[in-house]
Amino acid sequence: MDSSIKEILSVLACPKCKGCLITENERLVCTNCGLKYEIEDGIPRLIIDEAEDKQK
Ligand SMILES: [Zn+2]
DSSP: OOHHHHHHHTTOOOTTTOOOEEEETTEEEETTTOOEEEEETTEEOOOGGGSBOTTO
């Protein structure tokens, strides 16, 4: 994983619940609500409408 992503993660929070984000398979996953956000060109797309819900 790109180290710059980890630096970004330290300042980012889930836009839905403000939970912590971790990287998983080139995506960001919220440890609180489980939403998954795509990473595009090294930039996380923290858009709730585009996030994938784990519970689906
Ligand atoms: Zn969340």
